[in-house]
Amino acid sequence: RTPVVAWGCCAPPPAAGAMATASRLRQWMRRHRTKLVLGVMAGGAAAVAGYHLWYEYEEERRELYQAAVGWLFGDEEDATAAASGEGVEQQRRQAAAASRRRQRERAHEEEALRAAQEEAAANAQQHLESVMGVCEKRVWPYGLPRIRAALDRMENVESLTAALKATPALSREEKVALWKGLQTCSFARALGAIFGLAAYTCYCGVQHALIGRYLFVASSLEPSAAAAAARLPKLAMERFLCASEHFLGAPEVDAGHDAGADADAGAGSGSGGGSGGGADDLGAAERRCQRGQASGLRKLVEVVHAAVAGTFDDVGLADAMPPMAFIEHLTRACVTACEELRQYGYANILQDPELVLELRREFEEGMPNVQRQQWSNEEVVRALQALLAESSELLASDSFQMTIESSIQGMLGFLGANIEDLWRKSSPSDDTPLVMAKLVPLVTRAHRKLMEGEAVVFRQSLTRCAAMHELSTYVYSNVT
Helix, strand or coil: CCCCCCHHHHCCCHHHHHHHHHHHHHHHHHHCHHHHHHHHHHHHHHHHHHHHHHHHHHHHHHHHHHHHHHHHHCCHHHHHHHHHCCCHHHHHHHHHHHHHHHHHHHHHHHHHHHHHHHHHHHHHHHHHHHHHHHHHHHHHHHHHHHHHHHHHHHCCHHHHHHHHHHCCCCCHHHHHHHHHHHHHHHHHHHHHHHHHHHHHHHHHHHHHHHHHHHHHHHHHCCCCHHHHHHCCCHHHHHHHHHHHHHHHCCHHHHCCCCHHHHHHHHHHCCCCCCCCCCCCCHHHHHHHHHHHCCCHHHHHHHHHHHHHHHHCCCCCCCCEECHHHHHHHHHHHHHHHHHHHHHHCHHHHHCCCCHHHHHHHHHHHCCCHHHHCCCCHHHHHHHHHHHHHHHHHHHCCHHHHHHHHHHHHHHHHHHHHHHHHHHHHHCCCCCCCEEHHHHHHHHHHHHHHHHHCCCHHHHHHHHCCHHHHHHHHHHHCCCC
């Protein structure tokens, strides 16, 4: 039989076991309470330190984000609103809209700037065309007669022709020498007219373009220090335009006039006449007369004469040439002369090196103040020096050399077309060779037609050629 065991006698009730466990736990905590306190304190300190680091990181990230949003929006209120509670997707949309708005504003500013530049370029081009029209009006009535008279005097074809007709009793050698000299002078005069007109026209174009640029800048700017700096003394501009007198030479030297005619021509040329008052003093006229003895045109004609003599040296008077061969010989002489002039320097031929010294001398001699207006002597001299320095730089550039050579090429084509036309009228066939003795009068007649300056094609090929337009536009390029 299984014995019956009373519960209360052998095992404690469940409540007694829980009380024992609690008692043991209290005893354990009593024994380890120091460790527990230290552990709780260490954990609390670690939690506080971690929260502090996390808070600083969040604050720094929020400031960086707010600065980035503020840069995109450009508005502090929008940046604060974007950083304070709006969603990330909404902030991205707003940033994209702000970026598009800035792009539109930038495109509008660029379009306005481009329109202003185009308008300034159009105004500058219109002003340049007006200035070059004034230059064209100056070249033909003033420069063309001076160049024609100088060429007639330096390459005196008429005197050689008269010598051949007046002295029939000359020996064969003397007649050959006269005919050879007549041939060289006739061809050199024709090519000298081409070179002289091209050089004078291109230099006048550079002068007028430089002064026109200063006038355009001064008139287009608002009254300010920049506009005042762009202005030039009238006396400096007039003397700068007179720099071409070094190339033409004094009228009394090249055309047989006296000193009074020189003053009158200088006053009526449209270039200021030297002092802007109408007539120069006697000392200035005499100094110009002395410089005219070694004018730039004289040097140019000497170079062309030597090139023609070297090219036609092996061609006799009895030798016959077809028109194309003769024009090829003229072209070869032009190439030789261009190479020599390029080495010599166009600035030495076209520009007066003593222009500033002469102006200072006139100031020392007592120029009236009415001619200087409100400018001092040094201001006028500095302005003239600046113009001469800028023009010297242009004359030494490849663009100016290409412009002159392009003008020479165009006028040589015009001369060749006139020679061929006269050739057809004097020969039964276009390719019939002519002896050199018959070519001299043809070239003389073509030269006279060229120097009349009435042919519209010839004038446009000289003053409105593409190279001349490009050079003038380059001078005006600093305006826009």
